[in-house]
Amino acid sequence: MSDKQKRGLSVSSEGEKAEHKAVLSRRKFMGDTLKTACGTALLGLGMGTYSRQASSFPAGTIRPPGALSEDEFLGACIRCGLCVRDCPYDMLRLAELGEQVALGTPYFVAREKPCEMCEDIPCAAACPTNALSHELKKIEDARMGLAVLIDQEECIAFQGLRCEVCFNVCPVQGEAITIEMHHNRRSGKHAMFIPVVHSDTCTGCGKCEKACILEEAAIKVLPTHLAKGLPGTHYRLGWEQKDKAGGSLVKPDIEHQYNLPEGVRYDYNQGGLELPPEAKLEHDTPFSSNPLDSLKKLQNQENK
Amino acid sequence: MMVKSSERHQVPSQQAVEKKGWWRAHKWFILRRVVQLGILALFLAGPLLGVWIVKGNMASSLTLEVLALSDPYVMLQGLMVGHFPTTEGLIGIAIVLVFYTLVGGRVYCSWVCPVNIVTDTAAWVRRKLGIKVSSQFSRSSRYWLLGLTLVLPLITGVIVWELFNPVSLMFRGIIFGMGWAWMVILAIFVFDIFVSQRGWCGHLCPVGAFYSLLGQKSLVRVSAYNREQCDDCNDCFVVCPEPKVIRPALKGADKGIGSLIDEGNCTNCGRCIDVCDEDVFKFSSRFKG
Numbered sequence A: 001m002s003d004k005q006k007r008g009l010s011v012s013s014e015g016e017k018a019e020h021k022a023v024l025s026r027r028k029f030m031g032d033t034l035k036t037a038c039g040t041a042l043l044g045l046g047m048g049t050y051s052r053q054a055s056s057f058p059a060g061t062i063r064p065p066g067a068l069s070e071d072e073f074l075g076a077c078i079r080c081g082l083c084v085r086d087c088p089y090d091m092l093r094l095a096e097l098g099e100q101v102a103l104g105t106p107y108f109v110a111r112e113k114p115c116e117m118c119e120d121i122p123c124a125a126a127c128p129t130n131a132l133s134h135e136l137k138k139i140e141d142a143r144m145g146l147a148v149l150i151d152q153e154e155c156i157a158f159q160g161l162r163c164e165v166c167f168n169v170c171p172v173q174g175e176a177i178t179i180e181m182h183h184n185r186r187s188g189k190h191a192m193f194i195p196v197v198h199s200d201t202c203t204g205c206g207k208c209e210k211a212c213i214l215e216e217a218a219i220k221v222l223p224t225h226l227a228k229g230l231p232g233t234h235y236r237l238g239w240e241q242k243d244k245a246g247g248s249l250v251k252p253d254i255e256h257q258y259n260l261p262e263g264v265r266y267d268y269n270q271g272g273l274e275l276p277p278e279a280k281l282e283h284d285t286p287f288s289s290n291p292l293d294s295l296k297k298l299q300n301q302e303n304k
Numbered sequence B: 001m002m003v004k005s006s007e008r009h010q011v012p013s014q015q016a017v018e019k020k021g022w023w024r025a026h027k028w029f030i031l032r033r034v035v036q037l038g039i040l041a042l043f044l045a046g047p048l049l050g051v052w053i054v055k056g057n058m059a060s061s062l063t064l065e066v067l068a069l070s071d072p073y074v075m076l077q078g079l080m081v082g083h084f085p086t087t088e089g090l091i092g093i094a095i096v097l098v099f100y101t102l103v104g105g106r107v108y109c110s111w112v113c114p115v116n117i118v119t120d121t122a123a124w125v126r127r128k129l130g131i132k133v134s135s136q137f138s139r140s141s142r143y144w145l146l147g148l149t150l151v152l153p154l155i156t157g158v159i160v161w162e163l164f165n166p167v168s169l170m171f172r173g174i175i176f177g178m179g180w181a182w183m184v185i186l187a188i189f190v191f192d193i194f195v196s197q198r199g200w201c202g203h204l205c206p207v208g209a210f211y212s213l214l215g216q217k218s219l220v221r222v223s224a225y226n227r228e229q230c231d232d233c234n235d236c237f238v239v240c241p242e243p244k245v246i247r248p249a250l251k252g253a254d255k256g257i258g259s260l261i262d263e264g265n266c267t268n269c270g271r272c273i274d275v276c277d278e279d280v281f282k283f284s285s286r287f288k289g
């Protein structure tokens, strides 16, 4: 092919014309393909970025029981709504466009309608993708979130009033919430009955939040990662380790040497100062043990 | 026969109505709408009337508590994340795959997808308004997008496309609540009318692209079995959502091409059958030609 043709100049014979046409259409094809490819890449970038943003799950909304961790859930749930349909209490919903929850995924708001903890977990059973894990066999093992008595200023139990409504509605009663008695320092003579949530048994069903008697609930179910702290992985509690091992794991401390008079020792566990037996008997003091003696002494001095 | 071509194109079914009567000139069109709306009605009967025939939505559904169906394309996106469906899910995918492989993948488009009603209407409005300008996308854009929607989950771990997919958005929206999804539908409607002819379904939608791949070798096909009768009125090209698929079958007799419209992108909508006053087309099968 000559230079002229490449530049698309003065094409003469039929064969050359056809070839010229082919070159042009190939160029157009390549150009189009490039355009489409670039467009696709840009779009991908946009969608990918948006998807990262959209995958933040707002506190205050809860996934149904058995839901995988939020990261995994967004890769698994196909937004079919079968869980929503099979919930006999009709408390789940699918996120609509414009809501904060990732589009089309199921969630509930405890304060509106909490999870009733069905024994057969129909929502999870209906899920075709295992986004709600079928491995969850007992609803008590569900961990939808964790209840936290978040406002200890407004909860009336902290005012020393009897309430315990949250304690009474809890389906895992006596385990997920217990009542602990504390001294009421305001009245000085009463007890405060404080609800305490335990993370090892709370399912996050939200019944307590729904039932809280306040205008705005003092106890709220939060996503577990917001509600829970986590000590460093190397952190151990000495007394627990000691119980586990059946004895102290470290050598006992060397007993402290006190610089004390002969025969006197100091028991730093309970006893305190220990005097030799004879020292305890003879109180070598100028003062009599009878207070009247002192008075008499004073009188004698005045009479002189 | 002396209708000016521009006028005729605004009402491509006019001649067919005159010659075959209104019903035969709209038969497949009406049947499709009945099926599309019927499917929606089945899903809506539960939440609206308390009659639970079908639960879920197009992504996955359960009919009469036995028949599980799942959308293979949506599930495939999950699979790209590395997430495997349950047995019910897998059975549902298999049934749907077999069905569309037999009847034609894009039967999903013309007989099921609710967006099709929107884009068909947009095409109709566009013809009515006589809008000719159209920005050109390559029809292969949709396959790029299809690829993209399958690669993104791999990278992000999220089923990204389902945050945007207008098909899921509209179907789920109708059944579970729209939110702002109607804006997306409106955007497609406006885009198809004013920006690009058959822009969404014919060029961009990766869902349609996926189903076109499924239906490459389907049994049910439209055939231009009567192609000698064609009087070049062009009506079929005007109504067809994928006009490119018609030409080889209709005009390929000299080149020895069979009369079967053997193209994955034919949606088997049957509109060409309706609109042809010469009865050139009919539904046929791969084996009959």
Ligand code: SF4
Residues within 6 Å of the ligand: A064, A065, A086, A087, A088, A089, A090, A091, A092, A114, A115, A116, A117, A118, A121, A122, A123, A124, A139
């Ligand atoms: S356990 Fe019962 S109440 Fe709770 S979300 Fe599932 S179906 Fe609904």
Ligand code: SF4
Residues within 6 Å of the ligand: A076, A077, A078, A079, A080, A081, A082, A083, A084, A105, A106, A126, A127, A128, A129, A130, A131, A132
């Ligand atoms: S049933 Fe499973 S896949 Fe369907 S919306 Fe619920 S969690 Fe998602």
Ligand code: SF4
Residues within 6 Å of the ligand: A146, A147, A169, A170, A171, A172, A176, A177, A197, A201, A202, A203, A204, A205, A206, A207, A208, A209, A221
């Ligand atoms: S969320 Fe509240 S009611 Fe439910 S288990 Fe936990 S403490 Fe009990």
Ligand code: SF4
Residues within 6 Å of the ligand: A149, A154, A155, A156, A157, A163, A164, A165, A166, A167, A195, A211, A212, A213, A214, A217, A218, A219
């Ligand atoms: S129901 Fe509310 S106010 Fe009453 S004890 Fe529980 S958290 Fe406090």
Ligand code: SF4
Residues within 6 Å of the ligand: B108, B109, B110, B113, B114, B115, B116, B119, B167, B200, B201, B202, B205, B206, B207, B208, B209
């Ligand atoms: S191309 Fe996409 S939007 Fe159009 S009818 Fe098919 S699936 Fe629906």
